[in-house]
Amino acid sequence: xxxxxxxxxxxxxxxxxxxxxxxxxxxxxxxxxxxxxxxxxxxxxxxxxxxxxxxxxxxxxxxxxxxxxxxxxxxxxxxxxxxxxxxxxxxxxxxxxxxxxxxxxxxxxxxxxxxxxxxxxxxxxxxxxxxxxxxxxxxxxxxxxxxxxxxxxxxxxxxxxxxxxxxxxxxxxxxxxxxxxxxxxxxxxxxxxxxxxxxxxxxxxxxxxxxxxxxxxxxxxxxxxxxxxxxxxxxxxxxxxxxxxxxxxxxxxxxxxxxxxxxxxxxxxxxxxxxxxxxxxxxxxxxxxxxxxxxxxxxxxxxxxxxxxxxxxxxxxxxxxxxxxxxxxxxxxxxxxxxxxxxxxxxxxxxxxxxxxxxxxxxxxxxxxxxxxxxxxxxxxxxxxxxxxxxxxxxxxxxxxxxxxxxxxxxxxxxxxxxxxxxxxxxxxxxxxxxxxxxxxxxxxxxxxxxxxxxxxxxxxxxxxxxxxxxxxxxxxxxxxxxxxxxxxxxxxxxxxxxxxxxxxxxxxxxxxxxxxxxxxxxxxxxxxxxxxxxxxxxxxxxxxxxxxxxxxxxxxxxxxxxxxxxxxxxxxxxxxxxxxxxxxxxxxxxxxxxxxxxxxxxxxxxxxxxxx
Ligand code: AGP
Numbered sequence: 001x002x003x004x005x006x007x008x009x010x011x012x013x014x015x016x017x018x019x020x021x022x023x024x025x026x027x028x029x030x031x032x033x034x035x036x037x038x039x040x041x042x043x044x045x046x047x048x049x050x051x052x053x054x055x056x057x058x059x060x061x062x063x064x065x066x067x068x069x070x071x072x073x074x075x076x077x078x079x080x081x082x083x084x085x086x087x088x089x090x091x092x093x094x095x096x097x098x099x100x101x102x103x104x105x106x107x108x109x110x111x112x113x114x115x116x117x118x119x120x121x122x123x124x125x126x127x128x129x130x131x132x133x134x135x136x137x138x139x140x141x142x143x144x145x146x147x148x149x150x151x152x153x154x155x156x157x158x159x160x161x162x163x164x165x166x167x168x169x170x171x172x173x174x175x176x177x178x179x180x181x182x183x184x185x186x187x188x189x190x191x192x193x194x195x196x197x198x199x200x201x202x203x204x205x206x207x208x209x210x211x212x213x214x215x216x217x218x219x220x221x222x223x224x225x226x227x228x229x230x231x232x233x234x235x236x237x238x239x240x241x242x243x244x245x246x247x248x249x250x251x252x253x254x255x256x257x258x259x260x261x262x263x264x265x266x267x268x269x270x271x272x273x274x275x276x277x278x279x280x281x282x283x284x285x286x287x288x289x290x291x292x293x294x295x296x297x298x299x300x301x302x303x304x305x306x307x308x309x310x311x312x313x314x315x316x317x318x319x320x321x322x323x324x325x326x327x328x329x330x331x332x333x334x335x336x337x338x339x340x341x342x343x344x345x346x347x348x349x350x351x352x353x354x355x356x357x358x359x360x361x362x363x364x365x366x367x368x369x370x371x372x373x374x375x376x377x378x379x380x381x382x383x384x385x386x387x388x389x390x391x392x393x394x395x396x397x398x399x400x401x402x403x404x405x406x407x408x409x410x411x412x413x414x415x416x417x418x419x420x421x422x423x424x425x426x427x428x429x430x431x432x433x434x435x436x437x438x439x440x441x442x443x444x445x446x447x448x449x450x451x452x453x454x455x456x457x458x459x460x461x462x463x464x465x466x467x468x469x470x471x472x473x474x475x476x477x478x479x480x481x482x483x484x485x486x487x488x489x490x491x492x493x494x495x496x497x498x499x500x501x502x503x504x505x506x507x508x509x510x511x512x513x514x515x516x517x518x519x520x521x522x523x524x525x526x527x528x529x530x531x532x533x534x535x536x537x538x539x540x541x542x543x544x545x546x547x548x549x550x551x552x553x554x555x556x557x558x559x560x561x562x563x564x565x566x567x568x569x570x571x572x573x574x575x576x577x578x579x580x581x582x583x584x585x586x587x588x589x590x591x592x593x594x595x596x597x598x599x600x601x602x603x604x605x606x607x608x609x610x611x612x613x
Contacts, residue, residue: 002087002607003021003073003101003192003197004072004158004191005017005021005070006070006071006099006162006216008068008169008170008189009189009219010186011187012060014058014069016201017034018034018054018058019200021034021073021197023197024193026402026602029050029051030075030081031073031074031082032071033086033087035070035162036069037068037162037167039064041164043066044088045057046083049081051073067188069162070099070162072099074086074087078107078125078126079123079125080124091135091138095165096134096135096161096162096164097161097163098160098161100126100127100158100159101157101177101178102155102175102176102177103155103613104130104154105155106152106153107126107129110152110153111129114132114133114136117136119136133152133153134149138165142161142171143169143215146161147213147229151226155175156176156612157175158172158177158178158193159174169216171213171214172213173208173213173214173226174213175226176357176611177355178207178611180206180207181206181208182201183205184201184202188219190202195241199239199245203242204237204238205236205237206223207237207383208234209383209386211226237380237381246398253401255401255402255590257401259405259452259583259586261397261406262396263446265395266409266410266444266445266579269395270417270442270445274417274420278431278434278435279437281417283392283418285390286374286391286418288374293422294426296346296372297325297345298344299325299348300341300347300348300366301315301348302349302350303330303331303356303359304351304358306403306407306408306486306489307351307352307356307359307404307408308328308350309408309482310412310482311348311350312328313412313482314328314419315328317415317416318419318422321420321428322423322428331349331359331361331362334362339365339369341369342369342370343371345366345369345372346374347366347371348374348418349363349375349376350375350376350377351384352379353379353609354378355382355611356609357611357613358613360387363384363387364387373388373389374418375387375392376411376415377391377392377393377394392414392418394407394414396410401600402607403493405490409579412578412579413441413444416441416575420441437573440572440575443572448579451570455567459587462567463588465565466520467596469518470497470519471518472499472500472519472520473502473515474500474585475502475522475537476503477534478528480526480578480581481503481504484501484502485501486501487501487582487588487589490586491588491589493603494600495593495596496603496604497592504534504537504538505533505537507537507541512540515541515545516544517545517546521548523538523549524581525538525559526553526581527553528577538550538562548565549563550565551567552567552568552569553571
């Protein structure tokens with residue numbers, strides 16, 4: 001959603017803030033801004049568009065050294081992405097500044113109240129209300145004024161505040177929007193909405209929780225409860241990522257790097273969790289005992305976007321091998337329907353960021369109804385991991401590209417591990433099957449690694465006849481139906497081509513009316529249990545002069561009797577096809593988007609982590 005960076009310490013503020021914003025730009029890139037204290041006055045720069053536009057305004061060489069400030073990259077919620085709406089926002093006297101991520105739901109009534117008291121607003125944002133509200137309560141203690149202002153606020157916020165009257169202090173506050181403190185024993189204190197901004201300076205972090213407020217000085221900090229005012233003792237976490245992991249490493253885009261990191265990401269997610277001799281799975285951080293598992297009579301999988309596609313695949317796996325009924329819900333729908341949940345329900349959230357607002361709200365609701373909560377997540381210490389009863393981390397490192405790739409295949413690996421663990425605990429598979437399925441999961445990373453270079457070459461040639469199409473259809477059956485949905489989402493979110501994913505068998509119930517000689521139809525047709533049905537669907541498309549691209553099994557000569565555009569994949573265990581068949585779909589989307597000159601890592605209108613509802 002938005003990127004927040006703050007710093008107070010011994011280093012020069014401008015390079016720290018700009019470097020931090022550069023590492024958070026994937027969170028939002030409509031506009032950017034910086035504020036710092038210089039000779040006792042607030043200095044503010046803001047620019048519409050990408051961070052580079054802000055950097056062009058600032059010549060650090062001529063700036064007198066300043067060591068305290070805030071920065072922000074915006075994903076617009078209220079008011080268009082203009083310079084006037086860019087953060088930081090200030091009070092009437094330009095003596096304090098705030099940067100904010102979230103939504104102030106009662107901003108309109110607060111704005112009217114403040115205007116009636118004579119406050120002049122210069123933007124259309126909800127955030128500016130915070131600056132004037134703090135001003136209203138400000139006397140000589142910024143923390144007290146921020147606390148009183150937040151007591152009037154309804155909604156979500158991650159907040160940084162700077163005031164010229166306390167030139168050595170930053171105030172941070174959090175409610176339902178992520179905010180992390182970075183601690184360095186000599187360089188000072190850092191503030192960020194996500195970990196990558198802190199990595200060049202420190203790996204020692206403290207995650208603020210909802211309704212907590214922090215006071216940061218260059219060599220000390222204190223965290224308080226917003227509601228009780230009591231001083232809180234917070235756990236310090238050491239992050240096991242390094243700064244290089246959040247860099248492109250020579251690739252043209254983060255997305256391409258992350259596509260090629262998938263074999264290692266899957267290995268990192270699986271390793272240490274399977275006994276290769278027996279296939280037995282070990283998930284200690286799950287906090288689910290055998291008796292807990294025996295009591296589960298229903299599982300809900302709750303997620304958004306790509307993570308929801310992973311949930312759809314997991315439904316097939318869990319029902320097939322563990323024999324537990326599974327319901328899959330888009331999180332924004334889950335939380336508004338009557339949920340038949342009780343103590344025998346297990347609710348699993350799937351989330352790369354661990355901060356997606358709708359998914360977070362979903363598991364909070366499920367927990368209230370008595371469900372145990374597990375989360376499949378990629379970010380250590382993120383909100384979902386701190387609110388769930390158990391976590392399965394996908395150890396794929398920071399995923400910077402807005403379009404999720406390595407996190408998705410790592411989620412699939414984690415969900416398959418979980419399936420095997422459930423099946424073993426419930427004794428629904430024998431030891432032979434356990435070993436067979438575990439070996440399939442262990443093997444798939446090697447296969448993906450071997451196939452990636454060839455697939456990239458073949459797909460770069462293939463797209464030359466498709467990259468300028470206006471519409472695209474992806475179809476798949478069974479385990480590959482969710483992969484058809486994922487392929488369509490990847491293509492639409494980075495190339496802006498209208499793309500839809502469909503169950504192959506569903507085409508004849510309406511979508512087949514779309515088939516013509518123009519629109520490419522990419523069909524996933526591995527020689528699996530539903531192969532014959534999939535081929536029948538493909539023949540129905542061919543019979544209507546459909547423009548087919550087939551992704552199928554190596555050596556399946558029938559495919560080339562249907563179309564010339566065939567991508568062959570090695571035969572792997574059928575249960576692993578969802579991981580393998582995702583790879584060409586990701587490469588196709590990337591190749592088409594780059595061929596169309598799209599901004600692959602920062603697609604228009606999107607942000608990496610949707611922390612607003
Ligand atoms: C996927 O490419 C998108 N960026 C988006 O759909 C994403 O999967 C969704 O917003 C969920 O994010 P999460 O996994 O961090 O919860």
